[in-house]
Amino acid sequence: MDTLKQLREELEAEYRTTKRFLEIYPDDKNDYTPHPKSMKMMHLATHIAEVFGWAGFMLNSSELDFAKSGMQPKFLTTKTELLQVLDENYKNSTEALEKASEQDLEPSWALKNDGHELASWTKYAAIRHSLSQISHHRAQLGVYYRLNDIELPGSYGPTADNPNF
Numbered sequence: 001m002d003t004l005k006q007l008r009e010e011l012e013a014e015y016r017t018t019k020r021f022l023e024i025y026p027d028d029k030n031d032y033t034p035h036p037k038s039m040k041m042m043h044l045a046t047h048i049a050e051v052f053g054w055a056g057f058m059l060n061s062s063e064l065d066f067a068k069s070g071m072q073p074k075f076l077t078t079k080t081e082l083l084q085v086l087d088e089n090y091k092n093s094t095e096a097l098e099k100a101s102e103q104d105l106e107p108s109w110a111l112k113n114d115g116h117e118l119a120s121w122t123k124y125a126a127i128r129h130s131l132s133q134i135s136h137h138r139a140q141l142g143v144y145y146r147l148n149d150i151e152l153p154g155s156y157g158p159t160a161d162n163p164n165f
Contacts, residue, residue: 003102021141047137052089057093066111068112105123106123108121109122
């Protein structure tokens with residue numbers, strides 16, 4: 001089995017679907033949130049675009065410690081910026097997956113906060129988790145779109161707005 005090929009193909013499929021969602025992002029709704037505890041729409045969309053870089057980051061590191069990494073979410077304000085970040089992160093992860101060997105998927109990768117381990121997976125499982133995060137958060141964005149009467153593109157099949165997927 002060629003696991004890396006499967007990961008590249010899944011990342012590409014998620015990229016194509018996500019790009020359709022971000023291409024219709026409404027720049028005038030950046031601060032929209034369906035509930036006080038929910039992320040604002042631009043923050044959610046930015047997070048989705050950033051997750052596309054996780055596979056590359058995971059292959060080239062052993063952990064992410066939120067308190068020690070200095071990593072901060074990007075602050076984007078336009079659809080153009082979203083699409084640029086999406087494309088850059090997709091390219092970086094694709095290149096890392098192209099260079100990787102099957103053995104590179106075996107070491108552990110951990111998510112930490114100030115040294116406290118929050119989760120640990122093999123690098124393969126961590127990448128799979130990131131792919132799940134993409135579809136999960138894209139579905140959230142779809143709800144935001146629906147609540148704002150923005151027609152939904154299909155993800156894995158037709159939608160009420162796009163019955164001929």
